[in-house]
Amino acid sequence: MNTPPGTSSAVPAESNGDIPSADESVIEHRLHPVTPLRRAWAPLAALIGWAVHDLDQAQRQLAKLTTTSLLLGLAVLVPAAALYGFLTWWFTHFAVTPTELRIRTGLFFRRTAHIRLERIQAIDVTQPLLARVAGVAKLRLDVIGTDKKDELAYLGEAHARALRAELLARAAGLAPETAHEAGEAPVHRLLHVPAGALVASILLSGAAWGTLIAAAVVPTVLWFVTHNLWTVLAAAVPLVGAAGASSVGRFVGEYDWAVGESPDGLRIDHGLLDRTHETVPPGRVQTVRIVEPLLWRRRDWVRVELDVAGSSNSLLVPVAPRKMAESVVARVLPGVTVPTAPVRPPRRAAWCVPIWWRGYGLAVTDDVFASRQGLLRRSIALVPHAKVQSVRLAQGPWKRFRGLADVHVDTGANKTVTARLRDADEAAELLQAQADRSRTGHGKARPDRWMA
Amino acid sequence: MDDAGHAPGGGTDSDDSTSTDAGAGTGTGTDSADPRGGPVWSGLPRGLLRMRRLLLVVWLGPLTVAAAVVPGLLAGPVWGVFALLPLALLLCGWPMLGRNWRSWRYAERADDLLISRGVLWRQETVVPYGRMQLVEVTSGPVERHFGLAGVQLHTAAAATDARIPGLDPAEAERLRDRLTELGEARSAGL
Known part of the structure; x- marks a missing residue:
């Protein structure tokens, strides 16, 4: 897929593409026939890029352009683009075996990716706006180490869903004969975010207003100070972009947000223009964070974020009343109740972090390590003991003088949750206890193949 | 075993061999009996200093x-x-x-590896064996000349900073083999 002749940089270790599949029963598929079109804009973009880069010369060239040369150019460019698109499509295959998804691609530089199904952390089916019009979708497996080129783009919409169901069934450990016919698991909807609540939540968020005000004020001030159009533009464009992303962008992305539960795990569907359907199999969630911005507090609304190893999605619920959000968290991390009263650090912590020390808090239950932080924008991070990879205690000279220490808990999603400014003795004890809990906690965790 | 315990303090060359033999043998025995009651610490060889x-x-x-x-x-x-x-x-x-060298110590307990280090900025790391993804033994040219090899542990979390900078190569290999073995036995994945 990503192997244009010339720019390819396939990893040598992976490029053993000529080896035929070990078992002959594996059926190889090609992607949907519209796929070549998704690259069709690339030569055009290059042309536009060149024109923008050198405006004057582009204008002169354009003036010189006659109908014949234009036609000639098109006659070369269009077939070349078409051939390139066709070849990349033709040389991309994928196959599902009982344990792996294999993607074979590349014209000159062969690349074969074997993705182990039991290692799946999440599966996403996404549909950008144009793909929705064409009735196709991208399918992406999140395994630690996969990147953008390991996604299957594009598949027919129905095919993508069927493939997702099959991959999940195989990953779950269902018998290989039945996995193919397993079909989509039934979804039980846990939560849906109404558009009104979403708009209200965006209106009540400091980031949206902050960027909007900055986008309005900074260019105006700059104009009066410098009277230089380019300076104003250079400042305004990124600011307006940021303001758009934090208001309209959020609305478009988080519109129609639905969280569901199925035997295959958690389902998250969202998007106004680009639709995304994420599936996180059971036992893959490494951390859950409940965030409560200052302005939402009166309404008792919260936002829930989650971390899954190897996955870039991080939002579970954009906005919901606390009760509802906590019930969703209880389904995501089975048997976990969100601790209500985290214990503050001792009073002398004020010597290390004035005022804000009051925001810190720690609660350890049988299932989770929960650390709270923030005074205005409160957030509490929950780590199931089973997901703790290592525990660290850190103490600088000033903290030692005050008899305090930090305890860091590292999780597999490359996130670290920290209990700050604990009493030194308590921290030392916590370090040991947390290591023990993390070890024993894993006995209770679900197996990788969640139905086996 | 006691020799291995205060190896960092009384640093003579003979400590290396005691910590290799005695520390390894007794480490598991005592720790499994009482995980909280003072782990058996080993220091780093004097060659590193x-x-x-x-x-x-x-x-x-x-x-x-x-x-x-x-x-x-x-x-x-x-x-x-x-x-x-x-x-x-x-x-x-x-x-x-010297102080920094003395502060580095590690202990193999029944179920996890403990690494403690730092004089002013103290840090203590616990890695359960089951979480180990990879054990790496490295040794540069200078280290090789001094008969040293470093051991680094990797878990699924990149933030895990579990390394022991300079060990006797034989001890490093023993540690690597033991950690790998224990890691396999207690393998827990993500």
């Missing part, structure tokens, strides 16, 4: 001489005081390296 001090002198020694001679000749003898800066670093670094 020697290597670091040698590197310190190799870098700062000539620098001191150069800082004394070059400005002294070019701009007058008073400017030779610049040599005091690297000299001070050298004189401070010498004992600091």
Whole structure:
């Protein structure tokens, strides 16, 4: 897929593409026939890029352009683009075996990716706006180490869903004969975010207003100070972009947000223009964070974020009343109740972090390590003991003088949750206890193949 | 076993062998009985301290001489005081390296590896064996000359900073094999 002749940089270790599949029963598929079109804009973009880069010369060239040369150019460019698109499509295959998804691609530089199904952390089916019009979708497996080129783009919409169901069934450990016919698991909807609540939540968020005000004020001030159009533009464009992303962008992305539960795990569907359907199999969630911005507090609304190893999605619920959000968290991390009263650090912590020390808090239950932080924008991070990879205690000279220490808990999603400014003795004890809990906690965790 | 316990303090060369033999054998036995009751710590071999001090002198020694001679000749003898800066670093670094070396210690317990280090900025790391993804033994040319090898543990979390910088190569390999074995036995994945 990503192997244009010339720019390819396939990893040598992976490029053993000529080896035929070990078992002959594996059926190889090609992607949907519209796929070549998704690259069709690339030569055009290059042309536009060149024109923008050198405006004057582009204008002169354009003036010189006659109908014949234009036609000639098109006659070369269009077939070349078409051939390139066709070849990349033709040389991309994928196959599902009982344990792996294999993607074979590349014209000159062969690349074969074997993705182990039991290692799946999440599966996403996404549909950008144009793909929705064409009735196709991208399918992406999140395994630690996969990147953008390991996604299957594009598949027919129905095919993508069927493939997702099959991959999940195989990953779950269902018998290989039945996995193919397993079909989509039934979804039980846990939560849906109404558009009104979403708009209200965006209106009540400091980031949206902050960027909007900055986008309005900074260019105006700059104009009066410098009277230089380019300076104003250079400042305004990124600011307006940021303001758009934090208001309209959020609305478009988080519109129609639905969280569901199925035997295959958690389902998250969202998007106004680009639709995304994420599936996180059971036992893959490494951390859950409940965030409560200052302005939402009166309404008792919260936002829930989650971390899954190897996955870039991080939002579970954009906005919901606390009760509802906590019930969703209880389904995501089975048997976990969100601790209500985290214990503050001792009073002398004020010597290390004035005022804000009051925001810190720690609660350890049988299932989770929960650390709270923030005074205005409160957030509490929950780590199931089973997901703790290592525990660290850190103490600088000033903290030692005050008899305090930090305890860091590292999780597999490359996130670290920290209990700050604990009493030194308590921290030392916590370090040991947390290591023990993390070890024993894993006995209770679900197996990788969640139905086996 | 006691020798291995205070190896960092009484650093003689014979400590290496005791910690290799005794520490390994008894580590599992005592710890599994009582995981909380004081782990059996092992220190780092004295060779590491020697290597670091040698590197310190190799870098700062000539620098001191150069800082004394070059400005002294070019701009007058008073400017030779610049040599005091690297000299001070050298004189401070010498004992600091010793303290830092003494602060590094590790303990293999029944179910996890403990690494403790740092004088002013203390850090203590616990890695359950089941979480280990990869154990790496590395040794550069200078380290090889001093008969040292570093062991680094990787878990699924990149933030896990579990490394032991300089060990006797035999001990490093024993540790690697033991960690791998225990890691397999208790394998837990993500």
